[in-house]
Amino acid sequence: MxxxxxxxxxxxxxxxxxxxxxxxxxxxxxxxxxxxxxxKAKQAEKCVEDTALMTRxxxxxxHEWRDSVARDGNRIYVSENGDxxxxxxxxxxxxxxxxxxxxxxRCHNYVSADPYCWDCHxxxxxxx
Amino acid sequence: MENSRxxxxxxxxxxxxxxxxxxxxxxxxxxxxxxxxxESAPPKYKERPGALTANRWGMxxxxxxxxxxxxxxxxxxxxxxxxxxDFVGQLGAENHEIKWxxxxxxxxxxxxxxxxxxxxxxxxxxxxxxxxxxxxxxxVRACPTQATFKREKDGLVLMDFHRCIGCxxxxxxxxxxxxxxxxxxxxxxIEELEPNFTPRMKGVVEKCNFxxxxxxxxxxxxxxxxxxxxxxxxDLEDPSSDIRKVLAEHNAITRKAELGTYPSVFYII
Numbered sequence: 001m002x003x004x005x006x007x008x009x010x011x012x013x014x015x016x017x018x019x020x021x022x023x024x025x026x027x028x029x030x031x032x033x034x035x036x037x038x039x040k041a042k043q044a045e046k047c048v049e050d051t052a053l054m055t056r057x058x059x060x061x062x063h064e065w066r067d068s069v070a071r072d073g074n075r076i077y078v079s080e081n082g083d084x085x086x087x088x089x090x091x092x093x094x095x096x097x098x099x100x101x102x103x104x105x106r107c108h109n110y111v112s113a114d115p116y117c118w119d120c121h122x123x124x125x126x127x128x
Numbered sequence: 129m130e131n132s133r134x135x136x137x138x139x140x141x142x143x144x145x146x147x148x149x150x151x152x153x154x155x156x157x158x159x160x161x162x163x164x165x166x167e168s169a170p171p172k173y174k175e176r177p178g179a180l181t182a183n184r185w186g187m188x189x190x191x192x193x194x195x196x197x198x199x200x201x202x203x204x205x206x207x208x209x210x211x212x213x214d215f216v217g218q219l220g221a222e223n224h225e226i227k228w229x230x231x232x233x234x235x236x237x238x239x240x241x242x243x244x245x246x247x248x249x250x251x252x253x254x255x256x257x258x259x260x261x262x263x264x265x266x267x268v269r270a271c272p273t274q275a276t277f278k279r280e281k282d283g284l285v286l287m288d289f290h291r292c293i294g295c296x297x298x299x300x301x302x303x304x305x306x307x308x309x310x311x312x313x314x315x316x317x318i319e320e321l322e323p324n325f326t327p328r329m330k331g332v333v334e335k336c337n338f339x340x341x342x343x344x345x346x347x348x349x350x351x352x353x354x355x356x357x358x359x360x361x362x363d364l365e366d367p368s369s370d371i372r373k374v375l376a377e378h379n380a381i382t383r384k385a386e387l388g389t390y391p392s393v394f395y396i397i
Binding site: 064066067068070071072073074075076077078086087090119120121122 | 170171172173174175176177179277279281282286288289290321323326327328329340344
């Protein structure tokens with residue numbers, strides 16, 4: 001192989017640059033945010049589904065809820081254990097989770113998720 | 129082994145056979161598990177108890193009982209509860225007007241019925257017009273994202289604002305001018321935000337929704353409620369409903385019947 005030294009050196013430099021985001025941020029990772037529950041949410045102990053499922057799949061559930069109301073006109077959700085909930089972001093979800101900044105935004109900011117719910121929907125405290 | 133074209137073609141042929149046979153096996157495997165679980169699972173979504181339901185919602189507007197005061201009242205309450213921005217009144221933006229229900233001249237509402245000697249009442253009184261919730265809605269055919277759709281269970285032509293991309297094909301398709309476009313942020317011109325109905329955003333189309341959110345709570349459309357009996361609503365497919373009785377007794381007409389959109393809003397002239 002001709003110019004072996006130059007090629008290997010070039011490759012090493014290339015991979016170092018490629019891995020820039022990893023070694024640059026090494027050791028400065030911020031810890032995952034803790035969810036802060038309101039007293040009402042703590043008392044309820046359980047969201048409309050199991051907490052683990054809600055943590056993992058609340059976005060899918062919210063999408064299903066949205067389509068159910070906006071397209072089918074079905075406004076009652078029956079959860080796994082048979083409980084019935086009125087489908088409403090501002091009246092049902094935000095009734096318990098009324099601490100949007102500490103409950104929604106904190107995680108969403110951490111994982112750089114930018115849901116567009118609040119472009120139109122009003123968070124109760126923003127009404128006045 | 130020497131690589132030759134012959135060997136390559138052989139291997140390629142066997143591979144295709146293998147892939148084909150594999151996918152056939154997957155296809156013929158019975159799917160007992162999924163079928164069984166789908167049948168036994170109870171429905172996860174249902175209507176609110178007490179909701180008003182119909183096979184095809186319709187409305188009759190008795191223009192003999194309409195006057196300017198009722199027209200104004202109907203528009204005010206509709207626009208208030210649906211957070212319809214008042215761009216004309218608040219910002220003077222005539223071209224950006226948004227309207228769900230509004231009064232218009234007889235000669236404009238019924239272009240093809242107008243003539244030299246229409247009655248004085250029709251010349252003087254404006255007629256309330258709104259989305260006709262057509263049985264054959266051209267706006268739905270025009271929408272590329274199915275943001276506007278005809279709801280199967282009750283025939284209402286509704287908007288899913290989450291999906292609207294603002295292409296305005298539906299505005300071009302609607303022969304009744306029932307649709308308006310948010311050329312600017314609606315919140316600029318909403319005097320007092322109604323918390324129970326979500327306002328739209330810049331770049332989406334909006335129109336009358338037959339008060340679907342009120343029907344779901346078991347209430348009549350807001351315009352019907354304040355119309356002092358001039359508006360009657362009900363199920364067009366139920367022969368014993370009030371609206372069908374009214375339609376059987378009076379000769380009612382629809383706007384632009386010749387276009388074949390089959391409006392669900394009828395007018396007694």
